[in-house]
Amino acid sequence: MIKVGLVGFGKAGQAVAQVLQSDPRYELCWIARRTAATSAKTAPEPDVPMATLATPDDWAQWLDAHPVDALVDFSIPESLHLYGEQVRARSLMLVSAISAYSEADLTYAHSLAKDARVLCSPNITVGINFLIMAARLLRKIAPFADVEIVEQHFKEKPEVSGTARKIAQSIDVDEDRITSLRLGGIVGHHEVIFGFPYQTVRLIHNSIERRAFGTGAAFALAELAHCGNGFYTFDDMMMRMVQKELLSAADA
Numbered sequence: 001m002i003k004v005g006l007v008g009f010g011k012a013g014q015a016v017a018q019v020l021q022s023d024p025r026y027e028l029c030w031i032a033r034r035t036a037a038t039s040a041k042t043a044p045e046p047d048v049p050m051a052t053l054a055t056p057d058d059w060a061q062w063l064d065a066h067p068v069d070a071l072v073d074f075s076i077p078e079s080l081h082l083y084g085e086q087v088r089a090r091s092l093m094l095v096s097a098i099s100a101y102s103e104a105d106l107t108y109a110h111s112l113a114k115d116a117r118v119l120c121s122p123n124i125t126v127g128i129n130f131l132i133m134a135a136r137l138l139r140k141i142a143p144f145a146d147v148e149i150v151e152q153h154f155k156e157k158p159e160v161s162g163t164a165r166k167i168a169q170s171i172d173v174d175e176d177r178i179t180s181l182r183l184g185g186i187v188g189h190h191e192v193i194f195g196f197p198y199q200t201v202r203l204i205h206n207s208i209e210r211r212a213f214g215t216g217a218a219f220a221l222a223e224l225a226h227c228g229n230g231f232y233t234f235d236d237m238m239m240r241m242v243q244k245e246l247l248s249a250a251d252a
Contacts, residue, residue, distance in 0.1 A: 005068040008075030009033040019214025059083045093117045097124040099162025113231035121234035122162030124216035129234040131205045139171040146195035152181040
């Protein structure tokens with residue numbers, strides 16, 4: 001059983017905690033959050049220790065007293081720099097779903113991966129990463145097709161979706177081809193539209209409930225446990241599985 005510490009207890013973090021607690025492969029040992037109380041509870045608080053860890057020293061002392069095998073981060077970019085050296089020193093697995101990392105943040109995450117297993121993905125659902133993999137394949141098959149990306153989220157989300165930006169980067173299209181809509185309480189909708197002569201292909205993913213992030217984090221942890229030290233993305237994990245299946249099919 002993998003011992004896990006969860007970083008962040010907003011709406012996504014609360015949903016992830018539910019999934020990790022119900023999965024027999026993991027023991028959710030504690031939760032670190034920015035404030036002592038959660039303003040918007042979407043589920044009962046798990047019966048695990050809660051901590052407010054504001055400095056690197058806080059993290060070192062907390063992990064001495066409450067050791068884990070892995071961190072799952074659904075908080076803010078700054079958290080990485082608070083616990084990062086502990087990931088390095090303790091060779092922890094890290095699964096981060098932060099969508100707003102800067103280039104400097106990602107450079108730092110890559111440096112941690114020399115001594116630990118680090119997976120960063122702005123959207124950690126299985127479905128969206130399958131969409132990205134399918135979009136990359138179709139883009140290679142038909143580089144001449146027109147491409148548009150549409151993302152829809154809850155009205156309070158201010159920035160362009162990090163997932164939409166990743167899709168654009170993955171299929172080598174400009175970010176000005178992203179259309180963003182903010183409507184009501186939409187959890188997450190991403191659509192990649194390929195315009196061919198005489199036909200249109202639409203790849204669509206909807207996050208119906210935030211627990212989808214939890215099942216994605218659980219998948220990522222399970223796959224990361226079989227990897228060596230290094231920096232990974234979610235689609236790296238999925239591609240490993242696809243390659244295994246193709247090799248198995250070829251052998252058969």
